[in-house]
Every structure is written in structure tokens, then in C-alpha cells.
Amino acid sequence: MNSDISFGEFIRQERLKKGVTLRKFAQSVDLSSTFISRMERDDTYPPSEEKILNIAAALGLDPDYLILMARKVPEEVQELLFDHPHLVGLLRKAIKKNGKEIDDMTSLSSKGDL
Numbered sequence: 319m320n321s322d323i324s325f326g327e328f329i330r331q332e333r334l335k336k337g338v339t340l341r342k343f344a345q346s347v348d349l350s351s352t353f354i355s356r357m358e359r360d361d362t363y364p365p366s367e368e369k370i371l372n373i374a375a376a377l378g379l380d381p382d383y384l385i386l387m388a389r390k391v392p393e394e395v396q397e398l399l400f401d402h403p404h405l406v407g408l409l410r411k412a413i414k415k416n417g418k419e420i421d422d423m424t425s426l427s428s429k430g431d432l
Contacts, residue, residue: 324360325357325360325364325384325387325388325389326357326358326359326360326364327358327360328387329354329357329358329373329377330358332377332379333358333377336377336378338376340354340355340358343376346372346376347369347372347373347376348369348372349365349369349372353365364388364389364390365388367385367390367392367393370384370385370388370390371385
């Protein structure tokens with residue numbers, strides 16, 4: 319995940335790549351153009367997960383990536399953690415792993431072995 323760029327700046331760059339005006343983009347994601355402008359300038363926090371999903375759809379981006387870029391945790395992940403608190407321990411163990419070890423864990427889970 320690119321941490322060198324803010325959520326707002328990333329959205330602005332992607333919107334401009336698509337050639338969409340701020341006003342048209344705001345209408346398409348059901349937010350005010352004032353809010354989008356402030357968000358793109360990092361003058362306000364990213365919107366709710368629901369609105370981020372709208373933004374992802376409008377820009378053709380991965381919604382999970384955008385949610386995490388906004389420093390949020392997807393609601394279904396939050397619910398999973400609330401329902402299974404022991405998973406927090408698993409995540410804490412993952413924190414202590416290096417990038418390759420985490421990639422290996424991810425690879426196992428995609429194969430159904432984890």
C-alpha cells in the first residue's frame with residue numbers, strides 16, 4: 319500500500335486520470351462537491367465505508383484497498399473480530415512476522431490451507 323500519498327490526493331489523482339470533474343464526481347458518489355474538494359486537499363477525514371465503496375465503484379478501484387487506505391477496517395472484518403476475539407491474537411502474531419512470512423501465510427489461506 320502506498321503510504322507516500324494521502325487518501326484524498328490519491329482520489330484526486332484517480333479522478334483526474336478518468337477526466338471527471340469534481341462536481342460530476344461528487345454527484346456520482348452522492349457527496350457534496352465541497353466535501354470532495356476538502357477531502358482531496360486533506361482538510362477533512364475520508365467519508366464512511368459506504369461512501370468509499372461508491373468512490374471505488376465510480377473510479378474502478380479495489381474497494382478494500384481504498385477502505386484500508388482511508389485507515390478504516392471493513393465492517394465485516396470488524397464483525398468477524400467481535401464475534402471471534404481470538405483472531406486478534408492471530409493478527410498480533412502476524413505483526414511480528416516479516417513481509418515474506420506474511421505473504422506465505424496469505425498464500426496458504428488462498429489455497430485453503432489456513
